[in-house]
Amino acid sequence: xxxxLISSIIVLAAISISFGQTEVKESPGSKIISNITAGNIQLTxxxxxxxVERAVLDNGLILYLYEDHRIPLLNLSAVIRCGSIFDxxxxxxxxxxxxxxxxxxxxxxxxxxSLNIIMEYIGGSLETxxxxxxxxxxxxxxxxxxxxxxxxxADLIRNPLFPQDKIDLAKSDIKNNIKRRNDSPGxxxxxxxSNMIYGDHPFGRALEWxxxxxxxxxxxxxxxxxxxxxxxxMIGISGDFNxxxxxxxxxxxxxxxxxxxxxxxxxxxxxVEYHPGVYEIWKDINQAFLRIGHLGIKRDNPDRYAVQLxxxxxxxxxxxxxxxxxxxxxxxxxxxxxxxxxxxxDYSAFSVDCQTKGATAYKATRxxxxxxxxxxxxxxxxxxxxxxxxxxxxxxxxxxxxxHKIVMNLLSLEYDGYPADYYKGYFDFYRKVTRDDIxxxxxxxxxxxxxxxxxxxKSETYEKPLDEFGKVTNIQLTEPVTE
Amino acid sequence: xxxxxxxxxxxxxxxxxxTVLGQTGEIKMDVKKHTLSNGMRILALENHSAPVFSxxxxxxxxxxxxxxxxxxxxxxxxxxxxxxxxxIGTDNYQAEIPIMAKIDSLxxxxxxxQVKLQNPFNPQDSTLMKSLRQQIADAQAEQKKYIITEExxxxxxxxxxxxxxxxxxxxxxxxxxxxxxxxxxxxxxxxSDRLANIVFREFYSExxxxxxxxxxxxxxxxxxxxxxxxxxVFWASSYKWPVVGWMSDIxxxxxxxxxxxxxxxxxPANAVAVIVGDVDANEVFKTCEKYFASVPSQPxxxxxxxRDAPQQGERRxxxxxxxxxxxxxxxxxxxIGDPDLPALEVAANILSNGRTSRFYKNIKEKKLGxxxxxxxxxxxxxxxxxxxxxxxxxxVGELETAIYSEIDRLKTEKVTEWELQxxxxxxDASFVRSLDSNMGLCFRLAGSESVTGNWxxxxxxxxxxxxxxxxxxxxxxxxxxxxxxxxxxYIVKTESKKTQAPAGKES
Numbered sequence: 001x002x003x004x005l006i007s008s009i010i011v012l013a014a015i016s017i018s019f020g021q022t023e024v025k026e027s028p029g030s031k032i033i034s035n036i037t038a039g040n041i042q043l044t045x046x047x048x049x050x051x052v053e054r055a056v057l058d059n060g061l062i063l064y065l066y067e068d069h070r071i072p073l074l075n076l077s078a079v080i081r082c083g084s085i086f087d088x089x090x091x092x093x094x095x096x097x098x099x100x101x102x103x104x105x106x107x108x109x110x111x112x113x114s115l116n117i118i119m120e121y122i123g124g125s126l127e128t129x130x131x132x133x134x135x136x137x138x139x140x141x142x143x144x145x146x147x148x149x150x151x152x153x154a155d156l157i158r159n160p161l162f163p164q165d166k167i168d169l170a171k172s173d174i175k176n177n178i179k180r181r182n183d184s185p186g187x188x189x190x191x192x193x194s195n196m197i198y199g200d201h202p203f204g205r206a207l208e209w210x211x212x213x214x215x216x217x218x219x220x221x222x223x224x225x226x227x228x229x230x231x232x233x234m235i236g237i238s239g240d241f242n243x244x245x246x247x248x249x250x251x252x253x254x255x256x257x258x259x260x261x262x263x264x265x266x267x268x269x270x271x272v273e274y275h276p277g278v279y280e281i282w283k284d285i286n287q288a289f290l291r292i293g294h295l296g297i298k299r300d301n302p303d304r305y306a307v308q309l310x311x312x313x314x315x316x317x318x319x320x321x322x323x324x325x326x327x328x329x330x331x332x333x334x335x336x337x338x339x340x341x342x343x344x345x346d347y348s349a350f351s352v353d354c355q356t357k358g359a360t361a362y363k364a365t366r367x368x369x370x371x372x373x374x375x376x377x378x379x380x381x382x383x384x385x386x387x388x389x390x391x392x393x394x395x396x397x398x399x400x401x402x403x404h405k406i407v408m409n410l411l412s413l414e415y416d417g418y419p420a421d422y423y424k425g426y427f428d429f430y431r432k433v434t435r436d437d438i439x440x441x442x443x444x445x446x447x448x449x450x451x452x453x454x455x456x457x458k459s460e461t462y463e464k465p466l467d468e469f470g471k472v473t474n475i476q477l478t479e480p481v482t483e
Numbered sequence: 484x485x486x487x488x489x490x491x492x493x494x495x496x497x498x499x500x501x502t503v504l505g506q507t508g509e510i511k512m513d514v515k516k517h518t519l520s521n522g523m524r525i526l527a528l529e530n531h532s533a534p535v536f537s538x539x540x541x542x543x544x545x546x547x548x549x550x551x552x553x554x555x556x557x558x559x560x561x562x563x564x565x566x567x568x569x570x571i572g573t574d575n576y577q578a579e580i581p582i583m584a585k586i587d588s589l590x591x592x593x594x595x596x597q598v599k600l601q602n603p604f605n606p607q608d609s610t611l612m613k614s615l616r617q618q619i620a621d622a623q624a625e626q627k628k629y630i631i632t633e634e635x636x637x638x639x640x641x642x643x644x645x646x647x648x649x650x651x652x653x654x655x656x657x658x659x660x661x662x663x664x665x666x667x668x669x670x671x672x673x674x675s676d677r678l679a680n681i682v683f684r685e686f687y688s689e690x691x692x693x694x695x696x697x698x699x700x701x702x703x704x705x706x707x708x709x710x711x712x713x714x715x716v717f718w719a720s721s722y723k724w725p726v727v728g729w730m731s732d733i734x735x736x737x738x739x740x741x742x743x744x745x746x747x748x749x750x751p752a753n754a755v756a757v758i759v760g761d762v763d764a765n766e767v768f769k770t771c772e773k774y775f776a777s778v779p780s781q782p783x784x785x786x787x788x789x790r791d792a793p794q795q796g797e798r799r800x801x802x803x804x805x806x807x808x809x810x811x812x813x814x815x816x817x818x819i820g821d822p823d824l825p826a827l828e829v830a831a832n833i834l835s836n837g838r839t840s841r842f843y844k845n846i847k848e849k850k851l852g853x854x855x856x857x858x859x860x861x862x863x864x865x866x867x868x869x870x871x872x873x874x875x876x877x878x879v880g881e882l883e884t885a886i887y888s889e890i891d892r893l894k895t896e897k898v899t900e901w902e903l904q905x906x907x908x909x910x911d912a913s914f915v916r917s918l919d920s921n922m923g924l925c926f927r928l929a930g931s932e933s934v935t936g937n938w939x940x941x942x943x944x945x946x947x948x949x950x951x952x953x954x955x956x957x958x959x960x961x962x963x964x965x966x967x968x969x970x971x972x973y974i975v976k977t978e979s980k981k982t983q984a985p986a987g988k989e990s
Contacts, residue, residue, distance in 0.1 A: 404919075
């Protein structure tokens with residue numbers, strides 16, 4: 001007993017300094033650990049102007065360059081402001097097809113098939129793709145192939161052919177994906193969650209064959225003309241080259257590409273709407289796949305750092321409250337965790353994922369909602385906050401551990417509208433967050449009464465109905481239409 | 484329209500053929516090796532491009548070392564290595580000892596009840612089991628007072644640890660993490676501590692977690708099919724059971740089983756530690772001497788001797804599942820180190836790697852579906868695999884015919900020199916790319932050293948691939964990829980079994 005008392009006093013003394021927990025357990029190993037981790041983690045954050053060069057061509061094309069001669073390799077990634085978010089509903093799927101066929105279809109001076117032959121023969125890679133808010137084109141070649149690679153890359157993004165046979169091939173892939181979209185429960189839960197949260201907004205739409213079928217070659221050509229312009233593109237280059245020479249090379253291949261005056265269309269905005277309730281989807285599996293959540297925040301929200309730490313503590317790490325409770329203590333799930341993206345231009349979605357056997361579906365859901373309520377009501381302890389901040393700050397080095405990550409992370413700051421010296425304030429963003437901040441953002445951005453529950457599984461196996469969490473609506477899975 | 488002149492292309496390609504090899508052949512990896520007195524091997528490779536390092540500790544132990552009754556134990560043990568030690572994860576280990584003893588005896592009673600219930604001649608008494616489960620839960624709650632859950636994980640993450648995880652395979656089990664450069668000693672302390680002072684606490688709740696992990700696989704068509712295929716290909720070999728284990732075994736494995744398995748299979752002589760990154764190799768060895776040398780040495784675990792007899796005819800297995808048809812095909816092939824493997828690797832590459840591959844040109848571009856080929860090489864004989872995904876109304880049968888016809892072509896027509904050169908060039912280029920990832924190198928080095936005792940083996944294997952001739956490919960395809968030697972597992976789609984789906988919104 002005496003020993004416990006002594007340690008309690010130490011703990012009490014510590015409260016006023018750094019710890020806020022009333023009950024801090026200390027292992028014998030923790031002293032050894034504090035001895036061998038005394039040294040600060042050193043990191044010099046790469047900067048534009050010092051480590052990375054930024055250049056702008058006359059046509060508005062922006063370059064970021066980083067030389068690294070340790071490995072004989074050139075990596076180049078172009079980022080194009082476009083994305084499926086701009087696809088009109090009746091042409092849903094267009095961006096994806098443009099991204100695929102741009103590469104597979106080849107360009108003016110080289111057919112797609114010849115491009116395959118060359119790139120695979122030289123062990124290089126040249127790929128294009130378009131996601132929801134970003135187009136990309138990347139090249140990776142050995143230094144001796146730089147000129148060849150650049151000429152092919154430039155031709156591809158400037159003069160893609162979009163031949164009909166490759167459009168048909170891309171469509172056949174999409175058709176197969178649509179046909180198989182109910183095969184894995186993870187797909188089903190994800191698709192229905194997005195749909196429920198975002199409704200008809202592009203973020204919520206499930207890709208359907210009806211829209212894909214009608215996409216024409218002219219649609220692809222128009223898309224390319226609209227978005228693929230030098231003043232809408234940024235290129236990051238890293239590796240074994242000389243910066244000044246590289247800028248000249250880029251000028252040679254892309255410098256005469258005229259800029260465009262067509263502005264990027266307005267982004268369709270996410271409507272702030274909530275769809276509380278339990279949506280059950282019956283599928284013949286032996287677990288309940290749960291995703292629970294609601295709309296989150298935008299990246300311009302000054303609370304984003306507090307929200308990141310909140311999520312880390314709630315369910316964003318392996319030592320988070322949700323994992324400790326649902327997994328480690330109760331053994332109810334292999335995976336349970338939360339996600340609260342804070343880097344989205346528009347509203348992200350907060351969500352909790354969990355898969356548990358049918359007989360514990362209710363219990364797991366209850367534990368999850370209890371943890372959400374608890375963190376709103378009581379906030380977090382000082383040590384939880386410190387751990388979350390340490391983990392975030394001390395792992396920053398891994399954002400810059402390869403040459404290409406260095407150049408692309410700095411480029412992305414500009415693409416996403418952050419200041420170039422963003423990382424200078426990085427440590428402070430997190431260090432300044434207080435326990436009060438966490439509690440405040442928990443109450444503001446976690447809204448238990450607005451949660452949407454998507455549950456895929458055999459509802460008759462759940463130990464208790466889930467109607468305690470909201471009105472239950474059944475959604476029936478139907479065979480996707482692919483004709 | 485395309486102005487791609489065949490002549491120009493040919494000229495370009497000839498130039499490549501002359502230059503690719505010369506360039507990457509010059510890259511040497513300065514890997515340093517040190518063996519501790521207890522037999523543990525340490526590899527260090529310096530890469531000073533960023534102030535970080537990656538690490539792996541790999542044991543030459545996996546599901547293949549198990550036996551019926553304890554299948555899945557390697558994987559369960561991997562989970563248990565995160566549960567702390569006598570020094571980490573507890574504030575009073577002594578107080579935990581009697582509680583764990585109590586849990587063990589309750590678990591034994593529970594286990595004998597479970598076994599009894601499997602026999603229909605025994606009287607069924609589920610109340611006793613329920614009560615035992617409750618008593619175990621109560622004792623676990625009591626032990627909880629002393630436990631600092633996930634302290635090891637917490638410590639790594641708070642110190643900037645990234646990519647922290649572990650994995651278990653058929654042949655090997657590994658633990659990896661990347662850290663800032665001045666956390667080498669922390670790594671050595673935590674890793675040596677869990678080898679020297681491991682405590683198997685919270686075992687029964689973790690066993691439940693692993694059962695959920697198994698269920699996840701049961702709901703995933705590919706995992707389900709993979710399990711069926713292994714059980715079909717291997718009649719004798721221990722590769723026949725899944726790494727996660729059979730559910731009935733996971734349910735009955737005890738804490739002592741795992742403890743015994745740890746003692747017999749996690750000998751330092753059976754372990755390799757690899758550090759790649761911004762470190763000084765001598766410093767790595769010094770630190771490892773300080774922390775790992777005191778881990779007591781034990782004899783390495785025995786080799787597995789059970790082998791399958793040569794297969795006498797095609798085997799087919801059908802799985803009914805609520806998902807669209809796919810199929811896996813496997814042919815028996817020799818174990819790692821066999822001189823036929825590089826040629827099989829080249830065959831797999833020519834069949835399915837990239838958009839110029841034969842499967843891509845003749846299956847995917849014809850919109851029949853997709854198909855891929857790969858070689859699994861292990862400590863014991865494994866397989867050459869193909870996976871098949873039919874598109875639209877095409878059937879598994881049609882796709883099977885298509886891949887067999889491509890394979891048959893390899894038996895009668897030599898692959899082209901262009902195809903062989905392409906494989907060589909890709910091997911070189913991907914080797915260069917691999918140098919960019921500390922963790923990727925850790926995996927390659929640990930894999931080679933652990934399984935073959937020679938870290939350089941993966942480089943030698945690349946060289947062997949580059950020496951493969953068209954005759955070699957034809958010979959090995961004729962030798963191994965024949966009907967008599969293959970097994971096929973495929974999914975047949977069943978409709979949703981629920982007779983009365985509730986009416987509601989369509990989706």
